[in-house]
Amino acid sequence: MRTVYAASGNPTDPLSSIRVHKRNLPKPREGWVRVKMEAVGLNFHDIFTLRGMGIHEIRYPMILGNEGAGVLDDGTEVAIYPNLGDPDFKGDETIDRKRHVLGELAQGTLAEYVMIPKRNAVPRPQGLEAKDAAVMGIAWLTAYRMMFRKADLRPGQTALVQGSSGGVTTALIQLGSAAGFRIWATGRTENKRDLARRLGAERTFEPLAKPPYLVDAVFDTSGAATISHSLACVKPGGIVVSCGIHSEGGSTEVKIDLLHLCANQISLTGVYTGTREEFVDLLNFVAAKGIKPHIGKVLPLEKADEGLKDIWTGQTEGKVIITI
Incomplete structure (x- = not known):
């Protein structure tokens, strides 16, 4: 499958670590689901990964992308909730000491397919398109x-x-x-x-x-x-x-x-992202109010480096979306 990943962490020249190459399809895991990605929002967190910054040690090569929207194997249209962590943690999951987001310890979303825990695949409200849902996670x-x-x-x-x-x-x-x-x-x-x-x-x-x-x-x-x-x-x-x-x-x-x-x-x-409950509320609020997230640029997967450069150099005007 086609992917965009960080080959290593480079604190001073993060863009030099970007690679656009094919990698093996993700392997099935019990309790996880496969998502065929449609759109992914780029974030400054991707720059952190390229620089080698994070609250956990990053294991390279690491597919970039923390959020996105796609379709499950059964046809369900989903938005991806980005947080993972201790499945036995009780309470506000954003303060779980084992918390992390996709693209940090687990491979990210800038790929044709991604495997995520079932709870992280949240059905999209009616009318919320993939490109709009793709920016919701981070x-x-x-x-x-x-x-x-x-x-x-x-x-x-x-x-x-x-x-x-x-x-x-x-x-x-x-x-x-x-x-x-x-x-x-x-x-x-x-x-x-x-x-x-x-x-x-x-x-x-x-x-x-x-x-x-x-x-x-x-x-x-x-x-x-x-x-x-x-x-x-x-x-x-x-x-x-x-x-x-x-x-x-x-x-x-x-x-x-x-x-x-x-x-x-x-x-x-x-603030560190939000809870899954807040994510569901956000999706419903955006859909109910008819909010169209401001998207400044839409690029194909092969040009993700262009969008990451915009983020690194402060040239964005709203979210940068990668379509797959």
Whole structure:
């Protein structure tokens, strides 16, 4: 079968590790199902794999891709829930110490076929097309958990999204506007800020600009480049929700003003994807609201490296989709 995989981890030149070659079909496993892939969403996590970064040691060669949509052998159309872990873990599976996503310990979805646990193959709601369902597993599920589980916003409240053209940030803008929140967003260029407005943002700003008033929540995907600004923009008692280290250099070390954090009782929390229950709720919400996820580029499997380059160089405008 045709696949796109990481041959090794290369911290400084991750794109050099991309390979597009045929590999053997996945072998059947008890309790797992085979999915004929139709579409796969690319993510910054794929760059982490190419760089050799992860919470687990990655065994190369590793097929890339954490999410996607396809068809089971019996014809059922499914969206893929990306999280795997300890099958005996009880509670919130996103804090299972053995948790991992497809493309990390188990081979990923950038292939003609993938084998996944049966629970990870979630039937798609009627009307949710493969390309739209393909982006739900990582970026959209992360955004859904950030907004509805962690920030717990109410319609009419204001949230600032740090960014306007990435997978998570476009998902936050679209989900938040559909839910009745007042969404503000930052963007490095006028084109990016215009995209945010077209997706539902009420107001947009240049990066690190001071907003006209403090907001109820800030969603931060960049990390070191924006976290101090995010903390400065939230009102007393508000929350900053972080999901990534996507800024240039990918530094995981930041400095924050603890006096400001404590005196204003600001919550700072992180997010790692979401639960299967949240994934099902997300699919149903998107289908019920008729949301069309913003897809910036669609490429065939053989050109997946082009999409990964866009992510690595920060040239995306919404999600990049690979069709198979």
